[in-house]
Amino acid sequence: MDRNPSPPPLPRNEVDQEEEEVAGGDCIGSTVYSKHWLFGVLSGLIQLVSPENTKSSSDDEEQQMELDEEMENEICRVWDMSMDEDVALFLQEFNAPEIFMGVLAKSKCPRLREICVGILGNMACFQEICVSISNDKNLGQVLLQCLYDSDPPTLLETSRLLLTCLSQTEVASVWVERIQEHPAIYDSICFIMSSSTNVDLLVKVGEVVDKLFDLDEKLMLEWIRNGAVQPQDQPQEDSEEQRVFRIVPCVLEAAKQVRSENLEGLDVYMHILQLLTTVDDGIQAIVQYPDTGKDTWNLLFDIVCHEFCQSDDPPIILQEQKTVLASVFSVLSAIYASQVEQKYLKVEKVDLSLIDSLIRVLKNVERCQKKPENSAESNTEETKKSDLTQDDFHLEILKDISCEFLSNIFQVLTKETVTKGLKEGQLSKQKCSCAFKNLLPFYSPVVEDFLKILHEVDKTLAGDLEESFPSLKTQT
Numbered sequence: 303m304d305r306n307p308s309p310p311p312l313p314r315n316e317v318d319q320e321e322e323e324v325a326g327g328d329c330i331g332s333t334v335y336s337k338h339w340l341f342g343v344l345s346g347l348i349q350l351v352s353p354e355n356t357k358s359s360s361d362d363e364e365q366q367m368e369l370d371e372e373m374e375n376e377i378c379r380v381w382d383m384s385m386d387e388d389v390a391l392f393l394q395e396f397n398a399p400e401i402f403m404g405v406l407a408k409s410k411c412p413r414l415r416e417i418c419v420g421i422l423g424n425m426a427c428f429q430e431i432c433v434s435i436s437n438d439k440n441l442g443q444v445l446l447q448c449l450y451d452s453d454p455p456t457l458l459e460t461s462r463l464l465l466t467c468l469s470q471t472e473v474a475s476v477w478v479e480r481i482q483e484h485p486a487i488y489d490s491i492c493f494i495m496s497s498s499t500n501v502d503l504l505v506k507v508g509e510v511v512d513k514l515f516d517l518d519e520k521l522m523l524e525w526i527r528n529g530a531v532q533p534q535d536q537p538q539e540d541s542e543e544q545r546v547f548r549i550v551p552c553v554l555e556a557a558k559q560v561r562s563e564n565l566e567g568l569d570v571y572m573h574i575l576q577l578l579t580t581v582d583d584g585i586q587a588i589v590q591y592p593d594t595g596k597d598t599w600n601l602l603f604d605i606v607c608h609e610f611c612q613s614d615d616p617p618i619i620l621q622e623q624k625t626v627l628a629s630v631f632s633v634l635s636a637i638y639a640s641q642v643e644q645k646y647l648k649v650e651k652v653d654l655s656l657i658d659s660l661i662r663v664l665k666n667v668e669r670c671q672k673k674p675e676n677s678a679e680s681n682t683e684e685t686k687k688s689d690l691t692q693d694d695f696h697l698e699i700l701k702d703i704s705c706e707f708l709s710n711i712f713q714v715l716t717k718e719t720v721t722k723g724l725k726e727g728q729l730s731k732q733k734c735s736c737a738f739k740n741l742l743p744f745y746s747p748v749v750e751d752f753l754k755i756l757h758e759v760d761k762t763l764a765g766d767l768e769e770s771f772p773s774l775k776t777q778t
Contacts, residue, residue: 331388
């Protein structure tokens with residue numbers, strides 16, 4: 303579960319002072335943290351947002367944006383402490399979420415708002431508190447308002463908190479329903495994905511979107527359709543102010559931003575695209591706009607053909623890339639199947655490059671699945687066995703998706719493309735054997751049709767393959 307980063311360690315004299323204070327028995331639970339000190343910090347927070355302090359002149363507005371250094375240090379200590387369950391429960395008992403809600407509703411200080419949401423995020427890591435926070439309607443509304451904030455650190459902490467709550471089965475539906483009731487959240491999230499350069503924020507927002515789409519197909523469909531049609535009564539001069547976001551271009555922009563810096567982030571955004579292709583509206587959102595379809599295809603094609611699983615990469619690297627590749631191939635396959643007539647797909651080089659990448663992936667899947675007898679891996683403890691099983695599961699998914707995509711490409715290969723593939727090496731005997739081994743028996747008709755073309759181009763190779771795969775010889 304995500305937790306907020308700790309502030310720098312306390313100076314030794316402050317630690318000694320704290321230890322002296324708690325010696326008298328005002329410890330929080332089994333910790334060495336002082337109840338008295340914590341009361342003082344929370345009381346200071348209440349004073350910060352009291353009516354006397356918030357009713358200030360415009361000259362004081364700039365000061366309200368700043369946080370006193372001493373107060374910042376103390377509230378950061380609470381942020382750090384809130385990772386402890388005893389402290390989190392004590393904060394809950396002291397009604398700290400109400401105090402933080404007041405700060406978020408009234409304070410204009412970005413740093414203070416960030417820390418308050420961060421503390422709530424730590425507290426929400428504990429189920430009992432997460433349920434309590436989630437069931438507080440007013441607090442829920444205030445937290446969702448934080449998604450409209452312009453401060454990236456506050457947006458990051460808000461996204462972390464949301465993801466934590468969405469990951470709790472007991473309260474996930476509460477947050478999905480609230481988000482559905484606030485259409486402007488779609489615009490805010492799309493704006494972040496399409497314009498932010500903060501990789502940490504993009505990854506966390508992507509995780510929230512991925513979780514939302516995975517939890518609720520209805521919400522995903524609403525977001526797909528939100529930007530499908532430009533309002534007809536919108537004046538031309540207001541087009542920039544009333545910008546209409548479409549989900550796919552926003553996801554692509556975020557994916558491009560995180561691509562080189564964060565593999566997990568790229569994995570998240572590729573999975574969002576894959577979820578979109580599970581519904582017809584999602585596929586149409588990609589392919590019905592030529593520019594969007596082309597941009598999606600070009601980005602994903604570049605990832606699998608020029609970046610991931612290259613010929614000089616060790617097979618084991620597939621373990622790091624398997625979930626990304628599965629999502630990418632799944633989306634490419636969906637585009638390929640629905641838009642074969644598009645010019646950017648009707649290129650021999652495209653088909654042959656994809657065949658080369660798909661066969662290389664299938665070959666590496668086979669290598670990764672081979673477990674040497676009497677290896678150290680076979681004698682690992684039970685938890686390790688569980689991890690290996692999970693890896694194998696993802697490799698099988700990648701294999702299934704790759705085979706389906708490869709079969710789609712094989713179905714449209716022409717005599718000219720096969721001839722070129724033989725000449726350039728993408729359809730060598732070794733690669734064809736690997737393809738056949740994985741495609742048979744489930745895609746037998748596809749393989750048989752390909753073999754008929756191969757007979758016209760290279761009878762010797764076709765004969766050798768028939769010898770290697772006797773089931774095909776009886777069919778030809």
